[in-house]
Amino acid sequence: MPAHPRPNSKKERRQESEKLILAAAEKVFSEAGFGGATMQLIADMAGLPKANLHYYFPTKEALYRQVVENIFQIWLKAADVFDDADGPAEGIGAYIDAKMEISRRHPAGSKVWASEVMHRAPVIQDYLETTLLQWTAGRAAIINRWISEGRMDPVDPDHLLYLLWATTQHxxxxxxxxxxxxxxxxxxxxxxxxxxxxxxRIILKGIGVVDPADSGPSGQADLGSRTSRPE
Structure with a gap:
């Protein structure tokens, strides 16, 4: 029995082909950019006929957009930790872990996104103005709630998110x-x-948050000096 049996159903074959195409496209777009990439280069990288690419993705722009949306969806999934976290140490700490792991596992996708944005997002500007804008506002509201509860220093949520993105995607x-x-x-x-x-450690301490791993046996820390405010 082969170690990697071929997919049997039409749906499985389609999913496998799309996976091959998207992986190849991610690599080619990351190295050549949108302008330098061609459907033939991507087909060669995927080991598929060029006609197969056009069957699944009619244009290079459609394929490029799917690659960009895929990495963004992975980033959005990583940010789910914000919504259910007990506080900033858990939420921001887990988000850093997840984003660093994405940079490790999907470096080409991150490079595609960076290149697109540095060129003023000619293909995905609408995505930035809708999905990204809404996501950022939602996470900023959570950060502002933690600030109002005295669980972290008052910082601008947008600039904190920019710092997190820049650091992890580096x-x-x-x-x-x-x-x-x-x-x-x-x-x-x-x-x-x-x-x-x-x-x-650097980011959490910089915003006045104690990482539970650095606190005492009870998992708590003395926050009095941080949360006290002059009357």
């Missing part, structure tokens, strides 16, 4: 630079764990 967008500074080697599992822990 590990994807500037992966080559990081590898160069790491002796020409990709980060090991231990180094990724250390990067996540250091990033959480």
């Amino acid at each position: 590990y994807a967008d500037f992966g080559h630079q990081i590898e160069t500074l790491n002796g020409g080697q990709p980060l090991s599992d231990a180094q990724w764990d250390a990067a996540k822990e250091n990033t959480k």
Whole structure:
């Protein structure tokens, strides 16, 4: 019995083909940009006839948009931790973990997104003005609630989110630079764990939040000096 049996149903074959195409497109768009990428290059990378690409994605723009939306949906899923978190330590800490892991697992997708935005989002500007705007407003409301409850220092939620995005996505967008500074080697599992822990510690302490891992045996910390405000 083969280790990877071929999909049997029409639906499974379609899903497998789309997966191959999207993975190849993500890589080609990340390296060549939208203008430099061609459907033939993507077909060659996927190991499929060019006609197959046009069957699933009629135009290069449609395929590009799907690649960009896919990485954004992955980012949105990572942000679910905000909605159910007990507080900023748990919510922001888990968000940093998730975003760092996405940078590790999907570096090409992050580069595609960065390149699109740096070119003033010619393909996905409508997405930025709707989905991203709504998502950011929702997370900002949660951060403002934590601030009003005295659970973190008063900071501008938008700028905090920009900081989180820039820091975590740096590990994807500037992966080559990081590898160069790491002796020409990709980060090991231990180094990724250390990067996540250091990033959480620096950011959480910077906004006046105590990471539960750094607090005493009860999991609590003395927040009096932080939450006290002059009358």
